[in-house]
Amino acid sequence: MTSSWGRRLIASLVAALVVVLVVHAAMIAAFYVGSLAGSSAPSGALIVAVSNYFSLTSVIAFVLLWVAGFVGAFDRWWTALIAGVLAAVLAPAVGTILTATSGGSPFSGDLIAAVLGTLLGINLLYAVAVTALTPTFGRWLFRVVEGTRSRFETDRKVALVRIPAGNLAEGLVTHIDREPVDAELADAQWDAYVAALSEAGWQTVEVTSADTLADSVFVEDTAVVFGDTAVITLPGAESRRAEVVGTEAALRAQGLRLERIEAPGTLDGGDVLKVGSTVYVGRGGRTNAEGIRQLRALVAPLGYTVVAVPITKALHLKTAVTALPDGTVIGYEPIVDEPRVFERFLPVPEAHGTAVVVLSDDTVLMSSSAPQSVALVEDLGYTVIQVDISEFEKLEGCVTCLSIRIR
Missing domain, CATH: 3.75.10.10 (L-arginine/glycine Amidinotransferase; Chain A)
Known part of the structure; x- marks a missing residue:
């Protein structure tokens, strides 16, 4: 039993980490490509800014997906989908709230409304990517790592x-x-x-x-x-x-x-x-x-x-x-x-x-x-x-x- 739970722990860690890294990189790429259509050429500062904006969100998403995988969410595609949706919503929301309050903004109804607005704006692509990748690529990778010997x-x-x-x-x-x-x-x-x-x-x-x-x-x-x-x-x-x-x-x-x-x-x-x-x-x-x-x-x-x-x-x-x-x-x-x-x-x-x-x-x-x-x-x-x-x-x-x- 110990080795089985150990494999599950490692598999959920790997799957969560790779999914989050792929989504994080995709956000940087999306904003970089988007800036190419703008009036000014993209710079390294833009890449750093985008990465910094999503960093806390990615950390939270990683933790949520890791825990979800460890408790069995990746065993079935539909439970992996639920885990992906929850991580896709909670990680950007909590990350944005923590970033805002740490910057001096008071926690209020207006802040919550603004955060919910980001889920339909700047954080929407992030949420969609996590939702899509978790039950597909993430679950596949989890199963590969958990069953390494037979794969x-x-x-x-x-x-x-x-x-x-x-x-x-x-x-x-x-x-x-x-x-x-x-x-x-x-x-x-x-x-x-x-x-x-x-x-x-x-x-x-x-x-x-x-x-x-x-x-x-x-x-x-x-x-x-x-x-x-x-x-x-x-x-x-x-x-x-x-x-x-x-x-x-x-x-x-x-x-x-x-x-x-x-x-x-x-x-x-x-x-x-x-x-x-x-x-x-x-x-x-x-x-x-x-x-x-x-x-x-x-x-x-x-x-x-x-x-x-x-x-x-x-x-x-x-x-x-x-x-x-x-x-x-x-x-x-x-x-x-x-x-x-x-x-x-x-x-x-x-x-x-x-x-x-x-x-x-x-x-x-x-x-x-x-x-x-x-x-x-x-x-x-x-x-x-x-x-x-x-x-x-x-x-x-x-x-x-x-x-x-x-x-």
């Missing part, structure tokens, strides 16, 4: 995983018959899955174990990552909602900015399939319409388009379909409600062959229980790393369910 370490590949719970066999099943689960074999398969990710160049980070939460090994359902932003889900199954606590802590430790789905919305990460800037979201038993609406509102400012997909024949969207590195969606047609919704759809011959974890541009991870599907993907020119996850497949799990990938 600039482009070779960084992290996979969050969670060790199977002791009561794994009690996990929920919906669309298949319950089968006995071999807990010892499941542990061995999980170890092999984690090892496969590590050998493929991914740093594996364990989310704190939850030994009484049977489905907690399927960590993908608890969050969805979009660049340096993670959306904490609200699982559709009430028994799984406590799982998000550990995932949230792990994602915060990775330096990601966090958003969340709120009730009455529900969303399972297994229902979210990202293909480029398109986000397909399964509307089924675990994810409802309100959850999709909230996700759409959260990721649209990040440049993503959400497409809702009906799911009635499988637990999650990614039980039925996933995507290859080139964006081709693959799926087992008997459990895909509407394959025409996808731009490019390729059927695979086995139910367990629908899921791939994209490890790189030319390498994917697949279940060894779908040899024909593996052969099909290999024939498309991809390297396939196979893992045996049979015990998790008995609980409607697949290779994507067992990790959250951060790129």
Whole structure:
């Protein structure tokens, strides 16, 4: 937590400082250019005078934006806009009042009226600039600095995983018959899955174990990552909602900015399939319409388009379909409600062959229980790393369910 708050402090400081410096410089430039149209040539004295006039205003604006950023105003564009408007109005007003009273002018109704008049006059351009820059450039810069590790370490590949719970066999099943689960074999398969990710160049980070939460090994359902932003889900199954606590802590430790789905919305990460800037979201038993609406509102400012997909024949969207590195969606047609919704759809011959974890541009991870599907993907020119996850497949799990990938 300390490092997270430290990053937020630094990010808000940098964003506030740069916004104020840009606006301050813009004011000097605006008055300088304006003087070029006047009768006399601009001089250095003009630059100094303009800078001095806005100096106190800029200091106040910096403090206001710094505090606003630190308390979370830059987390959403609309709260950043509110912060920008408040700073744009308060900083020039307070700065002008302090300058006037320090020069001997009495604090009175006439002074307040005169100050309000400057907001429609000499201070108007300053206020407009702060209002415009804060929710746009300022918020963008804040997010870059707060998420420096994920923004600039482009070779960084992290996979969050969670060790199977002791009561794994009690996990929920919906669309298949319950089968006995071999807990010892499941542990061995999980170890092999984690090892496969590590050998493929991914740093594996364990989310704190939850030994009484049977489905907690399927960590993908608890969050969805979009660049340096993670959306904490609200699982559709009430028994799984406590799982998000550990995932949230792990994602915060990775330096990601966090958003969340709120009730009455529900969303399972297994229902979210990202293909480029398109986000397909399964509307089924675990994810409802309100959850999709909230996700759409959260990721649209990040440049993503959400497409809702009906799911009635499988637990999650990614039980039925996933995507290859080139964006081709693959799926087992008997459990895909509407394959025409996808731009490019390729059927695979086995139910367990629908899921791939994209490890790189030319390498994917697949279940060894779908040899024909593996052969099909290999024939498309991809390297396939196979893992045996049979015990998790008995609980409607697949290779994507067992990790959250951060790129």
